[in-house]
Amino acid sequence: MADLIAAERELLNELSDFIDMEETNLRNLKRVLEFFAVSDRLPEDPETHKWFREKYVRFPQQEDLDGAALGIIRVQEIYGLYPEDLTGGSLTGIPSPLGPDEAFHIAQEAYQHRRFQLAFLWASESLTQVEKGVEADVMETTLLEYLASSSWHFGDFNEAVFFHQQLLQHDPMNVTVREQLSQCETKLLSEPSAFITSLEKSSDPYMALCRGEGIKMTPQRQGALFCRYSTGGGNPRLMCAPVKEEDEWDNPPIKRYRDIISEREMEILSAWLHDHEDPVVASVNQRIADITGLYLKNAETFQVANYGLGGQYEPHLDALVRFPVPGSFDEKAGNRIATVLIYLSDVQYGGATVFPVAGVAVQPQKGSAVFWYNLLRNGQRDNNTRHAGCPVLIGSKWIANKWIRERGQEFRRCCSLYESE
Numbered sequence: 001m002a003d004l005i006a007a008e009r010e011l012l013n014e015l016s017d018f019i020d021m022e023e024t025n026l027r028n029l030k031r032v033l034e035f036f037a038v039s040d041r042l043p044e045d046p047e048t049h050k051w052f053r054e055k056y057v058r059f060p061q062q063e064d065l066d067g068a069a070l071g072i073i074r075v076q077e078i079y080g081l082y083p084e085d086l087t088g089g090s091l092t093g094i095p096s097p098l099g100p101d102e103a104f105h106i107a108q109e110a111y112q113h114r115r116f117q118l119a120f121l122w123a124s125e126s127l128t129q130v131e132k133g134v135e136a137d138v139m140e141t142t143l144l145e146y147l148a149s150s151s152w153h154f155g156d157f158n159e160a161v162f163f164h165q166q167l168l169q170h171d172p173m174n175v176t177v178r179e180q181l182s183q184c185e186t187k188l189l190s191e192p193s194a195f196i197t198s199l200e201k202s203s204d205p206y207m208a209l210c211r212g213e214g215i216k217m218t219p220q221r222q223g224a225l226f227c228r229y230s231t232g233g234g235n236p237r238l239m240c241a242p243v244k245e246e247d248e249w250d251n252p253p254i255k256r257y258r259d260i261i262s263e264r265e266m267e268i269l270s271a272w273l274h275d276h277e278d279p280v281v282a283s284v285n286q287r288i289a290d291i292t293g294l295y296l297k298n299a300e301t302f303q304v305a306n307y308g309l310g311g312q313y314e315p316h317l318d319a320l321v322r323f324p325v326p327g328s329f330d331e332k333a334g335n336r337i338a339t340v341l342i343y344l345s346d347v348q349y350g351g352a353t354v355f356p357v358a359g360v361a362v363q364p365q366k367g368s369a370v371f372w373y374n375l376l377r378n379g380q381r382d383n384n385t386r387h388a389g390c391p392v393l394i395g396s397k398w399i400a401n402k403w404i405r406e407r408g409q410e411f412r413r414c415c416s417l418y419e420s421e
Ligand SMILES: O=C(O)CCC(=O)C(=O)O
Pocket: 305, 313, 318, 351, 352, 353, 354, 387, 388, 389, 390, 399, 401
């Protein structure tokens, strides 16, 4: 009989292990689903995009979920968005499936990065859902702790007092909470309490430009910007079909060319074909050579990128560092003297190409291309051309980059008489 009971017990233990294992699997699956719910709408900058294609079969790790949460915070900071703007579907038209645990996760991430307003708002989003009876792993008291602490940090002492009181109701003997409550009450008497009237937006020039703020243009400078039909200085192909050329900016000179690529050509480019593999791509190359007057045989193949919601490209120079790593780029072709950036899609909101040093914001417009020189005539990198792709807020952004190299341009873009130019 004892043997039988022991055998039964072992069976039970094994069953219990099996259930644990299944639960772990289910939890992993839930994480995958959560991750996709978030990542669907989140960072797809070129690096993440590449990673995603290579590794999407892998189970997401904590760092992936943290990255997705950080993406949400970044978009909120740049465009001044509240959680309900993202979850309620007012922006995208699609209510987001973010539940209390995901909202709490974003709150934690925001708190860790000292974005206390956002931590507070996401923790209250989570608490609202928990109070409505939505099932969650996160405990109500944990949420109250986050609410109490983050409101203290951004100076809303009214809320801080309120949430510390709530915490005390759960645990009346908690000495730490008592002390914190009395600190909050003292602050409330001695200092004006802050409250969230509008979200703190980032003052970083790059992010301000993404919102359309800080564009450095004067009416006088604007008056010197023109548009024209260009024949590229008498290029026979452009003589037959002149191209629409607009001055987007004066310093650095940025030109926009409109309607330089057809629907079919855009489709083929988005399919990521290499220059030599398709006559259509070769003809787009020819058009770029005609329009810019530059030698394209040393140019890089098209680099196509797609950004989803939150997808961005941080400020950078396209020109490569010549020193101190000799050989870090193909010396025979030389540095990236110029960039042609083709917009293969419109973007409903966000996704501008901005130049934080120069104070420029260029809006994506399907079928148009912008062109600028990355190098000064003396061959040095032009810091004025530092640029970035703003996060996409609504829509999907497709671009194709053509980086033109130095060699072959010696007689097409001559050096000047001044060393510093
Ligand atoms: O996305 C943009 O607007 C800019 C992209 C860019 O700068 C790049 O791919 O090098």
